[in-house]
Amino acid sequence: MDLRHLRYFIAVAEEENIGRAAARLHISQPPLTRQIQQLEEELGVRLFTRTPRGMELTQAGELFLEEARNIRSVVEQATERTQRAGQGKLGRLDIAIFGSGILGIIPRLLLAFRTAYPEVKIVLHTMTKAEQIEALRQRRITLGFNRMLAPLPDLATELVATEQLLVAINESHPLAREESVSFPMLAEHPMVLFPTGARPNFIDKVMRLCEEAGFVPQVSQEVGDAVTGVALVAGGFGICLVPESVTALTLPGVVFRPLHDTPPNCRIDLSCLYRADDQSPILTEFLETVRAFHGAHVAGHSPGIQTETVWDAGI
Amino acid sequence: MDLRHLRYFIAVAEEENIGRAAARLHISQPPLTRQIQQLEEELGVRLFTRTPRGMELTQAGELFLEEARNIRSVVEQATERTQRAGQGKLGRLDIAIFGSGILGIIPRLLLAFRTAYPEVKIVLHTMTKAEQIEALRQRRITLGFNRMLAPLPDLATELVATEQLLVAINESHPLAREESVSFPMLAEHPMVLFPTGARPNFIDKVMRLCEEAGFVPQVSQEVGDAVTGVALVAGGFGICLVPESVTALTLPGVVFRPLHDTPPNCRIDLSCLYRADDQSPILTEFLETVRAFHGAHVAGHSPGIQTETVWDAGI
DNA sequence: GCAACACAATACCTTGAAGGTATGGAGGTT
DNA sequence: AACCTCCATACCTTCAAGGTATTGTGTTGC
Secondary structure: OOHHHHHHHHHHHHOHHHHHHHHHOOHHHHHHHHHHHHHHHHOOOOOOEEEOEEEOOOOHHHHHHHHHHHHHHHHHHHHHHHHHHHOOEEEEEEEEOOOHHHHOOHHHHHHHHHHOOOOEEEEEEEEHHHHHHHEEEEEOEEEEEEEEEOOOEEEEHHHHHEEEEEEEEEOOOOOHHOEEHHHHHHOOOOOOOOOOOOOOHHHHHHHHHHHOOEOOOOOOEEEOOHHHHHHHHHOOOOOEEEEEEHHOOOOOOEEEEEEEEOOOOOEEEEEEEEEEOOHHHHHHHHHHHHHHHHHHHHHHHOOOHHHOOOOOOOO | OOOOHHHHHHHHHOOHHHHHHHHHHHHHHHHHHHHHHHHHHHHHHOOOEEEEEEEEEHHHHHHHHHHHHHHHHHHHHHHHHHHHOOOOOOEEEEEOOOHHOOOOOOHHHHHHHHHHHEEEEEEEOOOOHHHHHHHOOOOOOOOEEEEOOOOOOEEEEEEEEEEEEEEEEEEHHHHOOOEOOOOOHHOOOOEEEEEOOOOOOOHHHHHHHHHHHHHOOEEEEEEHHHHHHHHHHHHOOEEEEEEHHHHHHOOEEEEEEEEEOOOOOOOOEEEEEEOOOOHHHHHHHHHHHHHHHHHHHHHHOOOOHHHHHEOOOOO
């Protein structure tokens, strides 16, 4: 049996006349007669009674008509769903984020994608950079968000945003009195660094910037992520350099101050990481969203807009 | 798209290798390659990624695999159900019964059929003989139970059972004292007759029998059906001749007495009526059941068995 | 009652697509 | 570098779907 048989059967059942049904199907009458005979023979069931006025469904034929219509609609839905899946509009996207990645820009990006592709189920996984690379290689995730990415042969990156660096300072700290701080002012103040883990990382960036400013930072503590770092600032462990998205985290007693006279490289990239060989349409659509979002973000947040922001985390 | 495409797709998806899938399908590799390409092209969706190790499903392919398996099982179920319908094992049977037909043998027959063909839905309609004939012609019913059927050109009959005639008597009536009665004893006693309606009917039969016994009955009342007739006997309207199946109806004050020295034609047929041109397998199977039932009934209830029965309706 | 009609079935031919054989080409392995 | 394992392509064969012409069988209309 064939989908053609079903199409023909439905036409004959509806027209109750082989000639008219053949016209509707744009074929001639004899082949249609044969196809119907074939179908009946294959099922071993008489579907029609032949009358001088045409073809009349038997009871078994009535039942088969319902079934045939049902099959047709199931097939239609299947192709339609598969096509949407092929266009990246239906399916599942496994994304890795890092510890404090849930702050700032990523949620807005995910929301934008979810709005554009409501039938794609986004599954979030919290992973370190090394875990992300491993999971991408094993195809357990499709994409990871990270910072400070060294080029890798089989993985590609897409820049999501570049963020300004801020200093997280305890409100009782002398530097908290400044509207903004400069790099040399950070010398001599004990500093919390993050994250521990695979190099190169944010710590290397901070060390290099301090070096360029002519001093070696006093490291009071190294921690795993930005959230812990800011918590230690709240606890009086020292100051901590953080990307601006961390200001989404409000902890009592912590204020954030911008860095003035910053060198041009005193910004930190947020990128996403994916398999260079991944052709999946959902990934393609997601990267498209990332690019659009990045463009809008750069355009919308032109130089100076950050001065509007209140850096104090408040209570 | 074709059911063949689905079969081939499932094989390739399961084997993850065109060569092995082709072997499983008993075709060679190149046509299978082409069929898969065709399917992808028709859907406009890449279902597989070609790797050096074989064929790997894309996300859209995974979804289509589920859909394809689903379609396959829907098609299988449809053919299976249609085949059962074609064998008369699945479907609907519209049967007409007459007023008091629900008494006696018909329920047992219906129960036997229902047990043998549990998936055939029996729908009962109460109709007079004339209504049955009309409904059969319009195909609103497939079969009707009736008595006293005159042969009709387009309708066929099948004998279900022949029943003895009994006399329903009010317990205070003089005849109630007899163990059994003979036809001449009925003369002079007012008699209730049924049914009014299309001739020939049971009334004609009773009139003829009385005539053969040498008297003309005193008709006290004509009513529509046996139930009403027996109710009038209970009310003292007179005696009433009924087929034995009416004894299933117990009314206070009514006793039933057999007729002894009855002529051989003093029995009444219960037949079923159906379209002579009806080829429906369900009807065929039902008639088969009727014949088996009739045979067993005749064999099981050999002469004399009725003497065991208590004719008093009791309270 | 005969002719005309309407419908499905049959006979025979044509064509297109599925299937087969042989071979190419790309990526990985020994 | 040679070989192996895949899938893809080229080209041929065959079978079945589709077309045309015709038959056969009931029904309708004059």
